[in-house]
Amino acid sequence: MKIVIGGQVEKKEIERLIKELDPSIETVVKSDLEAAMEMKTGKADYYFGACHTGGGGALAMAIAMLGRNLCQTVSMPGKKPKEENVEEAVKNGKKAFGFTGDHVETAVPMILNAIKTNS
Amino acid sequence: MNLQAYNERLQLLLDQKVISSAAHEVALQAFKQIMEVVGKTDIEQAEMLFTHLPMALTRIEAGEEAEAPAVEIMREVKQSEHFAIAEEQIAFIENKWMRALPQGEKEFLYMHYVTVLNTNLYKEELR
Numbered sequence: 001m002k003i004v005i006g007g008q009v010e011k012k013e014i015e016r017l018i019k020e021l022d023p024s025i026e027t028v029v030k031s032d033l034e035a036a037m038e039m040k041t042g043k044a045d046y047y048f049g050a051c052h053t054g055g056g057g058a059l060a061m062a063i064a065m066l067g068r069n070l071c072q073t074v075s076m077p078g079k080k081p082k083e084e085n086v087e088e089a090v091k092n093g094k095k096a097f098g099f100t101g102d103h104v105e106t107a108v109p110m111i112l113n114a115i116k117t118n119s
Numbered sequence: 120m121n122l123q124a125y126n127e128r129l130q131l132l133l134d135q136k137v138i139s140s141a142a143h144e145v146a147l148q149a150f151k152q153i154m155e156v157v158g159k160t161d162i163e164q165a166e167m168l169f170t171h172l173p174m175a176l177t178r179i180e181a182g183e184e185a186e187a188p189a190v191e192i193m194r195e196v197k198q199s200e201h202f203a204i205a206e207e208q209i210a211f212i213e214n215k216w217m218r219a220l221p222q223g224e225k226e227f228l229y230m231h232y233v234t235v236l237n238t239n240l241y242k243e244e245l246r
Contacts, residue, residue, distance in 0.1 A: 052171070052231075056171040077188065078186040
């Protein structure tokens with residue numbers, strides 16, 4: 001599995017967390033636009049991105065290039081990620097996930113678990 | 120990011136209906152305004168602010184609103200020597216938008232503007 005890390009903030013931290021949780025996952029850090037392009041061209045399986053509001057810089061370019069039906073904001077300011085919502089999103093075929101920088105530690109393992117459970 | 124790169128980014132967001140045309144127009148004017156303020160055509164670390172801005176305006180148009188950033192973060196933001204310029208930029212946006220922005224959204228914009236102004240003006244001042 002390959003995850004491309006786009007968004008605007010905490011990119012290295014997201015990559016470190018993914019690698020810590022599962023070293024077999026291939027990761028690549030890109031700009032938001034390049035990351036969305038990786039997804040569009042099938043070079044990555046999932047997109048993770050963070051910004052301060054979860055749905056702005058984190059996901060904007062991914063939404064533009066992949067469409068809203070493949071993208072999911074999993075956390076927003078004051079709204080932590082919820083396991084059931086993340087599981088539902090993965091089950092519904094979402095491939096790009098946006099969250100706030102302060103929820104990285106919760107969101108990343110939650111999304112990875114949901115992906116593995118669903119695969 | 121220069122104006123051409125920003126134009127392409129905005130156009131993609133507009134074409135795919137991720138942002139509204141009103142948000143597109145105001146964001147473009149805000150970018151031109153900051154180019155004047157910092158006296159540069161290539162604005163460093165501008166992608167986050169200028170992607171956030173049209174998304175936030177579109178969100179506001181749709182009746183949604185983000186909660187404000189943490190009080191501690193805003194305390195730091197307000198201590199920036201460039202905070203007054205950030206306030207002027209948000210006032211410019213409100214003027215072009217022709218309505219006031221919700222306080223929580225304004226605070227996110229202050230935060231982003233201060234980051235961009237600190238990056239671009241400090242480097243200019245050090246030259």
